[in-house]
Amino acid sequence: MRTVLILALVLAAGPALAADGAQLFIDQCGACHSMGEASSETGPTLKGIVWRKVAGRADFAYSGALKTLGGSWSPSRLDAFLRDSQALAPGTSMYAVVEDENDRKAIFTYLKSSH
Numbered sequence: 001m002r003t004v005l006i007l008a009l010v011l012a013a014g015p016a017l018a019a020d021g022a023q024l025f026i027d028q029c030g031a032c033h034s035m036g037e038a039s040s041e042t043g044p045t046l047k048g049i050v051w052r053k054v055a056g057r058a059d060f061a062y063s064g065a066l067k068t069l070g071g072s073w074s075p076s077r078l079d080a081f082l083r084d085s086q087a088l089a090p091g092t093s094m095y096a097v098v099e100d101e102n103d104r105k106a107i108f109t110y111l112k113s114s115h
Helices: 002-018 021-028 064-069 075-083 101-112
Strands: none
Touching: 021 101, 075 101
């Protein structure tokens, strides 16, 4: 019975630990992106990305693929881009593949909190 309880606690804690969006952002996005006010040479700032116009920051040189994508970064579009950036915008200079749905949700929650 004790083993079953320990196993249940470990399984329940797994998603909670994996849902640390800030750490996932640092690990998977932080090499090129920041949450600061300004973009860098390697990537646009992602502060305020939710509902922002795609390729909409004047301080970053976006790829042609993102410039022609149009629209805004809705929650579903961000999810699709994180799941497979090349599938959403073939030819973009960003190669993102975050397969785990919980990781994508955690990253999105963190991005959303940056407004």
